[in-house]
Amino acid sequence: MTGRFSIRALSAAALLALTVGLGACGGSSDPDPSPTDTAAAGEWAISTDQKTPEPEDARLTVDGTAVIVGNPDAEERIEIYMDFFCPHCVQLHALMHNDVGLWTGGDDVAVAYHVVDYLGPRTTHIYSARAANLLAYVADTDPASYLAVMDALLENKPETTTEEVTDEQLLELAREAGATLGDDAATALAELSYYRWVEQSTQDAAAAGITGIPQVWVDGARVAGEEHEQTAELVRQAVNLP
Helix, strand or coil, X not given: CCCEEEEECCCCHHHHHHCCCCCCEECCCCCCCCCCCCCCCCEEEEECXXXXXXXXXXXXXXXXXEEEECCCCCCEEEEEEECCCCHHHHHHHHHHHHXXXXXXXXXXXXXXXXXCCCCHHHCCCCHHHHHHHHHHHHHHXXXXXXXXXXXXXXHCCCCCCCCCCCHHHHHHHHHHCCCCCCCCHHHHHHCCCCHHHXXXXXXXXXXXXXXXXXXXXXXXXXXXXXXXXXXXXXXXXXXXXX
């Protein structure tokens, strides 16, 4: 029989101080980026039968806890750290959307996504963990729709820390984005079957010193401007296409 452990979200009362904008989306400076031990209003039962995405697609590969879009052997690699509940991640993603499509369509540049769960413990809906889990499922089962589902999950993130987000709403977002979901999709989301993999990504980012998101690195060097538009432009300049 499949075992389960519990993941808990913060109570609505504990979130009152966090419902006004997050400013910069914080990360590893928090004492524990995992929601596992936080106090509880909502609770998710999680299968102990945890999975790691293993896409069968040459243009979407997994390297540890990073999902590589494009040629995994490309000479240039862009590393993007993001959280699905982070409004700044949404803004920067939108600005770089067309660029990512261009870069990953060739063989010279790959984009590595590190999806973390820094903000989930600050919410009742733990959208960060649930959206990341669903995207991991899509990477595993329908890798061709990975970027489209990512777009949909970012564009439709909750506006508040206490907004209700149902599993069916998330699954429908993925379907509308073009993903072909298997009969096991609802269970994989309800039981957060990829949660430990997402948690490991969060821990890896914290260990690497990623204390705020979004962050973008090109060939091992961080690229950051004062505004998101400037960051996007600096990334374009850093990518040396032939």
